[in-house]
Amino acid sequence: MSEPIAALTAAQAARAETASRDRALTAAAGMEIERLSAYYGRFQALADITLPIHPGAVTAVIGPSGCGKSTLIRCLNRLHELTPGARVTGSVRLEGVDIYGPGIDPARVRQLVGMVFQKPNPFPTLSIYDNVLAGVRLHRQRLSRTEADEIVERSLRAAALWDEVKDKLKDSGASLSGGQQQRLCIARALAVEPLVLLMDEPTSALDPIATYRIEELIWELKQRYTIVIVTHNMQQAARIADYVAFLLAGEERTGKLIEFDTAQRIFTNPKRKETEDYITGKIG
C-alpha cells in the first residue's frame, strides 16, 4: 500500500504530506468502485455501480440528465454525504484502500481526490495568488513565502494559466475570463497535490475556444493525474476519454451502469442497444 493512501487517517496525515507530493510527481492512482449505491433520504439515486477507474487515464461518465452522473463522482471523494440525509453503501477503493472504511478522514480523501465544478467558482474577494493557495491553507497552517510562491507558480503552470497571469497575481480571481477562471479552479485543485481529479461538466459554461483549452489541458494532466469527467457532450467524450461509463435511470429514476468500456468500443461498437441509442441521440 502506498504511503499517502495508507495515511488517510488524520493521525498519519502529516507524514503523508511529503509522500503525497513525491507520489503526485511520479504516478497516478487507480480507483475501484464496487456495488456502490447512493441515496438522498429514501430516494435511491444510484444502484449497484461497479467499475474501475484506471490510473493515468480519462474516464468519462455519460448519460441523460438525472441519471446520477454528478452523484456518482461526488461519491468518489465523499462530497455526497455532505448533503443532509444522503448516504452511500458499497465501497470505493483508492489504491486498494476503501475511502469509506473505518478511521478514514473525509477531509484527507477530498485532498487526494480533488474536484472541479461546472461553474468556475474562484473566491471573488481573493486575489489570483490567494485563490490558488486557498485549499493548501486549509491543510497547512505554516507556509513560508518561498513555499507559497513555488506552489502558486507550479499549480498555475500545470493549469496552463501561468503565462497569462504571472504579472497580475494580486488581481482578483473574478477579473479573469470564464475559461481563465476555470483554469484557476483547476490550479487551486492541483495545489493540494491530489492523485485523482474529478471534473463535473467543467466546460459547459465556456465558449468553444475556452473549452478547447481545457480539453488540451486535460490531455496534459492525465500524464500525472487520474481524471474522471462528467460530460453531456459526446464529441467531447470521444475527443478526451480513454474509458467511458454510461449510466441510465429507469422509471423509478435510479441510475444504473449500463456499459463500461474503452471510449473506442463505446463510440464505435457498443455492446448494449441503450448505449447506441444514447450516443446516436435517440434517447436523452
Ligand SMILES: Nc1ncnc2c1ncn2[C@@H]1O[C@H](COP(=O)(O)OP(=O)(O)OP(=O)(O)O)[C@@H](O)[C@H]1O
Ligand atoms: N440534493 C438532492 N436531494 C434529492 N435528490 C437529489 C439531490 N441531488 C440530486 N438528486 C436527484 O438524484 C438524481 C441524480 O441526480 P444527479 O444530479 O446526480 O444527475 P446527473 O446525471 O448528474 O444530472 P444532470 O446531467 O442533469 O446534471 C436525480 O433524480 C436528482 O433529482
